[in-house]
Amino acid sequence: MEGYREFAEEILDCLSRLTALGEERGQEDLTKRLRALEEKLKADHFHIVVMGQFKRGKTTFINSLLGSPVLPSSVIPLTSVNTLLRYGEEPVARVHYQDGREEKVALDRLPDLVTEKGNPENRLGVRAVEVFYPAPCLDDGVCFVDTPGVGSTFIHNDEMAYSYLCNADAVVFMLSADPPVSRAELDFLHHIRSFVDKIFFVQNKVDYIDPEELEESLQFNAGVIAEALGRETVEIFPLSAKTALKAAATNDPRLAEESLLPRFTRRLEDFLLKEKGVALLQSTLKNLLKILNDEISGVELEKTLLLRPWEDLRERITLFREEMSRLCRERDEMMYLLDGDFKSLVADTLDAQVEEFKKETVPVLLRRYDEFCAGKTGLGGHAFQEEITQFVKDLILQSFTEWRYREEEVLSSRFQEITEIYRDKANAIVSRILEKAGHIFDLELTGMEAEIGLEKEGEFWFKLEERQTDIEMFIGAFTKVMPRRISHRILARQNREKLLELFDRHCGRVRYDFFLRLQKSFDSLRVMVYDLIEGTMGSVEKSVDRAVGLREHGEKDVASSIRELDGYLRKMQEVRETLEALTGRLSAASTV
Incomplete structure (x- = not known):
């Protein structure tokens, strides 16, 4: 069975061919989009x-x-x-x-x-x-x-x-x-x-x-x-x-x-393809086909405009620019709503659940802490302090490790819902761009949906070792010479306060970690949504601008340009056929 590496190399080869074609034609925006997709495929881990x-x-x-x-x-x-x-x-x-x-x-x-x-x-x-x-x-x-x-x-x-x-x-x-x-x-x-x-x-x-x-x-x-x-x-x-x-x-x-290591590595490679590699490769193929479709649609539009009567073309271009302006306003309104969803997710989900976690967890922590202290009355002051310090660390570690995972699931699920909503909205605007352009210029332009995928990686770490203050060091030394009952009471009260302080500090850390990650994810989502729309709109608008420029230079340049476009279009379609075949092979490999 073909592995992840083989499929990835074929996709990278197609990206290289398309990039070379774009550079040859001076398509800076196209080559920029292709290189970004190439970097994502190479960098995704x-x-x-x-x-x-x-x-x-x-x-x-x-x-x-x-x-x-x-x-x-x-x-x-x-x-x-x-x-x-x-x-x-x-x-x-x-x-x-x-x-x-x-x-x-x-x-x-x-x-x-x-x-x-x-x-x-x-x-x-x-x-x-x-x-x-x-x-x-x-x-x-x-x-x-x-x-x-x-x-x-x-x-x-x-x-x-x-x-x-x-x-x-x-x-x-x-x-x-x-x-x-x-x-x-x-x-x-x-x-x-x-x-x-x-x-x-x-x-x-x-x-x-x-x-x-x-x-x-x-x-x-x-x-x-x-x-x-x-x-x-x-x-x-x-x-x-x-x-x-x-x-x-x-x-x-x-x-x-x-x-016996090769047996394990073969099984790992199989997992990488089937479990996660397929999703990444399919997403890359879908987005690459979308970019390619935008470019082919733009070339076909440019050819059509070069063959239209000039007076008729001027009127249609004016109508086209008005429609694109309306769709730009719709895009900007969507980006404004996306900002609102970010603020809502932070306030209504993250902050609310941090507070709920505090409310539910503090009584449990204190009860378990008091029970632990009550069971250690036979220990001397130094041994009691060592055991209680270790218990507090374990308690904090356990509480936050489990809750952080649950919160990760909640936030990831909600963010995925938002991602899908705005992906669908962006794809809908892309479809209308091609639909409007095709209707205005009497040309059938087919849209193709794209995927939006975001990585997640946290910054949160546990910091359970806290440097003692001078007063804590004094109390620690003083309790060693005090009667056990009194020293226990002092140490228990002191560490109880430290437990609450440590818990509150970690609540702030984990909240800040999730906030940064959500902010980073929403920033990436904004860029991806904007680029998704701008990629199609830019291809169409540049095709119109190139056609207008050529028509103003005369019929001789037009005839030569059509021949060049036909050659360019043929090479693009060859790559599309390769990608479509690759998509089929990948689908078959993932079901083996």
Whole structure:
């Protein structure tokens, strides 16, 4: 079966041919639209997030896919920051800090930024690191995300691992041959399931046990996971990332097959095409055919105008410009309504649900907090403070992780509804542009609808480590020498206030994150809606202007121009036939 890469390359070839034709004819607007579509196809990424407990070999697994030890790995819990792997001709990294700064660094700086040893407890305030590398597994739009292992001694690693789940198209859940899947891993898996539908199970380190033990281990893990998820069966891909990495280093195909990695990569490629690749490719094809249709309609209109009597043409052009002016006003009114829908979504949905979340969650948090404190009366002041600090962190993390996912679903659903409404409105205006032009100039111009697709990516991160004030440090030291009952009361009251303060601060962070993302999405939607209409209107108006200019230069130029237009039109139609055939093949491949 044809894969995502093959289809994408054929579409890019058609884009290249059309761009060359547009440049040859001096069609700047056309080439601009084609390049924008090309950039979107090349830049659109499938986010594959690699997760699991610490020391399951996640980083080595990603290195084996890359074919080189690009990311640092170690025998101790190492990765402390989400690391995104994207395709790039030049091996380089871009660091994104929590305060908004960005920094371009060499790959040999990675250990100082993404590891627990180089950046303990993420003291450098790194939000994420993007690594660009010229690996074949990345050049078809795949973005692998290496996350810190959960369940290590570092709570901030768990926070980092959870923080990227909302952006995942699929998760690779890493197990190891020894020990078997644990209760903690099953709990973590249940949490992942609330965010992501597609999960690949990979059992690493199969070279550590003999074949009989491997088969027994696979059956045990598959049975436990299937029962936990309520499935009949679960597919687990056994492999040795270490062996695969060695095979890549020595360019040994036999060793690569022994590692069993190729079986997994083939299944992943199949998923990328069927599950998400088809949607992206179909959307790109539909929008490309729309651009091509606009250009062909414009050329056919230009030919018709060149053959019309000049006096008759002048009257029709005046009527055409009046109709286009009316449609421009309709477009501007629609953009005004779009601004109103943005404000309404923020006020009536986002802000209202943040307040509702506060109202519902605060009493629950305080009840659970008071119950926790009541059960820890036997602890000394220092131990009590340590346990209560950890409990507050876990409570905040759990509350916001679950609610943020639900809110993501609500806002995404509502925004998708708005997108579809304005896509349909824009397509309706496009159809009327062609309908009016065709009616005025006695020519049948067929419209073609376009798709509007937007990416989503969040900026929210958990910040649960707060620096103590001088008074808090004094109280902490003072309570160590006080009677246990009194110190407990002081610490419980102090941390209760901190819990409420931390909760309120995170409400502000998550609200701001969603606001920024909605603002960015609406800005993109405005541009796309405007460009959708302007693309068709611009093609038609430029065709009219070119025809008028040629008619004013005389019949000799007109005859020559018609011959050129016929040649241009023939080449455009050839590309359209290729695209229509490609659309059919893609539809057939997606149903296999």
